[in-house]
Amino acid sequence: MSVLIFIDHIDGHIKKASLEAASYGAKIAEQTGDIAEALILGNINAELTTLGRHGVKKVHQVQNDNLTQIDAQVYAKVIEQVTQQTEAKIIVFSNNSTGKAIAPRLAVRLKAGLVAGAVALPDTTNGFVVRKNVFSGKGFANMTISSDIKIISLNPNAFSIVEKEGVAEVVQFNATVEAPKTKVTGSTKTSGKVALTEADVVVSAGRGLKGPENWKMVEELADILGAALACSRPVADAHWRPHNEHVGQTGIAIAPNLYIAIGISGAIQHLAGVNRSKVIVVVNKDAEAPFFKAADYGIVGDAFEVVPKMIEAVKKIKGIS
Amino acid sequence: MKILVCISKTPDTTAKIAFTDNNTKFAEAGVQWIINPYDEWYALIRAIELKEADPSTIIHLINVGGTDGEPIIRKALALGGDEAIRINIVPDDPYTVATQIAEVVRQAADSYDIIFTGKETIDFNNGSLGGMLAEMLDRPYIALATNFQIVGNTATVKREIEGGEETVEVPLPLVVSCQKGMAEARIPNMRGIMAARTKPLKVMEPVAVKTLTKVVEFGLPPAKAGVKLVTPDNVDELIRLLHDEARVI
Numbered sequence: 260m261s262v263l264i265f266i267d268h269i270d271g272h273i274k275k276a277s278l279e280a281a282s283y284g285a286k287i288a289e290q291t292g293d294i295a296e297a298l299i300l301g302n303i304n305a306e307l308t309t310l311g312r313h314g315v316k317k318v319h320q321v322q323n324d325n326l327t328q329i330d331a332q333v334y335a336k337v338i339e340q341v342t343q344q345t346e347a348k349i350i351v352f353s354n355n356s357t358g359k360a361i362a363p364r365l366a367v368r369l370k371a372g373l374v375a376g377a378v379a380l381p382d383t384t385n386g387f388v389v390r391k392n393v394f395s396g397k398g399f400a401n402m403t404i405s406s407d408i409k410i411i412s413l414n415p416n417a418f419s420i421v422e423k424e425g426v427a428e429v430v431q432f433n434a435t436v437e438a439p440k441t442k443v444t445g446s447t448k449t450s451g452k453v454a455l456t457e458a459d460v461v462v463s464a465g466r467g468l469k470g471p472e473n474w475k476m477v478e479e480l481a482d483i484l485g486a487a488l489a490c491s492r493p494v495a496d497a498h499w500r501p502h503n504e505h506v507g508q509t510g511i512a513i514a515p516n517l518y519i520a521i522g523i524s525g526a527i528q529h530l531a532g533v534n535r536s537k538v539i540v541v542v543n544k545d546a547e548a549p550f551f552k553a554a555d556y557g558i559v560g561d562a563f564e565v566v567p568k569m570i571e572a573v574k575k576i577k578g579i580s
Numbered sequence: 581m582k583i584l585v586c587i588s589k590t591p592d593t594t595a596k597i598a599f600t601d602n603n604t605k606f607a608e609a610g611v612q613w614i615i616n617p618y619d620e621w622y623a624l625i626r627a628i629e630l631k632e633a634d635p636s637t638i639i640h641l642i643n644v645g646g647t648d649g650e651p652i653i654r655k656a657l658a659l660g661g662d663e664a665i666r667i668n669i670v671p672d673d674p675y676t677v678a679t680q681i682a683e684v685v686r687q688a689a690d691s692y693d694i695i696f697t698g699k700e701t702i703d704f705n706n707g708s709l710g711g712m713l714a715e716m717l718d719r720p721y722i723a724l725a726t727n728f729q730i731v732g733n734t735a736t737v738k739r740e741i742e743g744g745e746e747t748v749e750v751p752l753p754l755v756v757s758c759q760k761g762m763a764e765a766r767i768p769n770m771r772g773i774m775a776a777r778t779k780p781l782k783v784m785e786p787v788a789v790k791t792l793t794k795v796v797e798f799g800l801p802p803a804k805a806g807v808k809l810v811t812p813d814n815v816d817e818l819i820r821l822l823h824d825e826a827r828v829i
Contacts, residue, residue, distance in 0.1 A: 274742060331711065331721055356741045360723040363711025366675065372792030373675075375706045388796055395702055397597040401797045440720045444736075445747040454743030460829065484829060495760070502726070502761045503740065508593050508702060509617050510760055511740075517828035528593045531702070534801070538826045540818070541807070551807050556821060560812030568815035575816070576823050 262288040263347035264315065265338065266299040267357045273305055275420070275457050276353035276413075278313055282421035283380070283413050284351035285314025290383055293349070297427070298341050300334060301326040311425030318429045319345070323436040329357055330439035335364035337434045342369060342408070344432075354412035355456060362412045372404035378417040378535075395508055395531035415456055416514040416535075449503050458487035460517045461536070463506060465491035467522015467543060467562050471499035476566045477521060483573050489513070491523045507532035522562045525550020542566070581637045581730075583627045584692040585661065586681060586713075588616040589645055589652045590703045599798040606703070606798065615652050618698025620659070621765050622758035626728055627696055628660035629763055638662050640692070642684060644677045646670050650781065657776035658768035664779065669786035672794055674704075678712035679789040685717055693752045694735070699724050699759040710757035720754045726761030 264284035267277045281297060288295035297315045299307060307318045319341055325333060338361070342350060350365065352358035354376050366373035378399065379390040386403055389411055393400045455461065462481040468474065481488050488504055495505035506513050508531040518536035522543060523529060530553050533539070541554040544561045551557050558565050573579075591597075592612040600607045615624075624641070631637040641656050641664040643649050653664045667680045685692055695714075700707035707723070714721030726745060727738035735750045740759065768776075810818040822829045 269742065276742075331723070332714070332718075335715065356724055356739070359707050360711060360721065363674070363678075363708040364715040364721065366708070366792075367678070367712050367715035370792070372673075373706075373708055374793060375708050391705075393704055393798070394591075394597045395705060396801070398599070399799050399801065400704075400795045401799070402793050403796050404793050406792045440751055441722070442749045443746055444749055446741070446744055448744040457742055503745065505760060509621065512705075517822065517826070531593070538822070538828050540822065551809075553804060554807040555804065555826065556818060557807045557809050558812055558815070558818060559809065565812050565815060568812075569819065572816045572819035573829065576819055576829070 261294045261296045261345045261347045262291070262349045262351065263342060263345055264295065264297045264351045265358070265361070266297050266310070266318075267353060267355065268299065268301070268303045268305070271304045273303075274353065274355065276355045276415040278420045279415065279418050280351050280353040280413050281310055281313040281315050283418045284349075285421065286380055287349060287351070288314070290380065291349070296345055296347070298338060300337060307429045308426045311427035312423060313421050314423070314425065315427045318427045319432040320429060321432045321434045321436070323434070325436045325438050328439060328441075328443040329360070330441050331360040331364050333437055333439045334361050335368055337436055338365050339368045340434045341432055348408055350408065350410045352410070352412040354414050358412045362410055366410050369408045369410075370406060371408035371410045372406040373410040373412065374402045374404060375412040377411045377413050381411070392535065395512060396534040397531060414514065416516070449501065452482070453485060453487040455487040455489060455504065455506070455511060456513060458513075458515050460484045460486035460519070461489050461506075461513060461515045462486045462519045462521070463489035463491070463523060463533075464494070464521040464562070465523030466493050473563075474500070476570065480519070480566055480570050480573070483570065483577065483579060486519075491529055520550055521566060523550060524548045525553060581630070581634065581694070582690060582692045583630065583637060583639045583694045583696065584681075584685065585619070585624045585627050585639060585641050586695065586697040586709060587619050587624070587641050587643045587653060587656050588698070588701045589613050589643070589649045590616040590701050593617065593702065597800065603798045604795065613652060615656050616698050616701045618700060618702070618759060620656065622760065622762040623696035623698050624656055624659055624661065625763035625766060626758060627694075630730065631660065640665060642667070642681055644669060644671050644680045653781060654776050655768070657779045657781075658772040659766070660772065662779065664781045665784060666781065667784050667786050672791040674706050674708040674712055675792050676789050678709055678716055680786050682713055682716035683787050684784065691753065695753075695755045697755070697757045699757045707757065710755050714755040717755070720750045721756070722748055722750060722754065723757045725756045725758050728756060728758070728762060
């Protein structure tokens, strides 16, 4: 039997979240004595044998013109065929935009229980129990899956990528692929250089910055840290920044290694979107700002004074002049 | 055009998260309940905007849950919508919810052209309902929509992808999960609140369904150790700590 891992790709490279999913799925396979197999749909120029470095033994690739765009309806039917042929009992997705569209459809097709938003390896000692995030990171739930086939969508940044020796075997899979009903007519990239949900470091700012014209220093700090940009809800609502940068309960939920919050008070709704960050740094001139209670490091000070100093200090430590 | 909006009841965004009964149940004492924000602010309001643009549009709301969900349904009707349906079962998982709603859609005299859900509920954060529903009904599904326009029988939807947005053309009927960007927030007015009292709220009995997932135990994340403060004239020290101690830069 196998653990089947769905690999998501964009612009010719495998998404980081899918490398996490591959590492996670391979670890489950080790635990259950199964084989880790990956599945990739569409044409991609990247070297797929390298998935072996994350523990994948075999990669099934389905190439078909109908798979050029991600249509969840079409994709789910293809994944179903691969599941049947590989006799996979556990299927792993990343809980990213693609996984969120496809995994629920596949769950219905296979009558498989789905745990979306897993944050840890399943406990297989007694049944099958997966820990997932609930209440927007303010709690977790251990879920049992009772169906024969089980689907897990792993939250991005919840499991570290495993790197070791290994070469995966790549085979072409011949599937029946129907034409999609949907048509992608365009795409736009967000303002930042790094995708928010995939970023290791996120620099975020709030109303404390007083106006959109003051974002230059935030952008510069993000730039030298290789970080994605984010903002609080009032900032997005006032159209100082695009809504796709809004993190929080009603915006995007993120879990980077480092979250730097500048001039954000830390309302409970904001914390709900960022509380899974591994390290939180807060810069706020109000020592009573609730965000300090959720922070690992903090500076009580004026953003306009502190941020330029941060830029200089980061440049120094990174050896950038 | 007929739109179905799926409405969920969730604890208020500021509710204290705690558990009872050996950590198997959410502690409901003292909790304020609200319409799941994604369902309200984005799914329902966008449906109302579409009805304002085309008054012949019919909006039905649907909730899968117990009697205690009715105040939330009335609150949603105060914002807009012509009538509501409550399916009388407290669901264990999204599969149960989707099964119930799919059945209503199949039984409807003239079917729903558009089904809107929120992108996820703020309690279970699953985001699975829309996709499951779409598969059960064999319809296209656009997840995480930030913009929705309709001309004739084709919807043009913007959806979030990693690091950007994608524009997709989709034929009706379809299912869409909604998030920020879809609509401008609004609050109910007195006329709406009065009107909501007399709008039909139909209660239907559930169909049988086998639960596929279940919560065994809830828990709280480990508490933070406490913040380490650095003075504003010592920013170098903060960056050094992030580099040497936390090892995140």
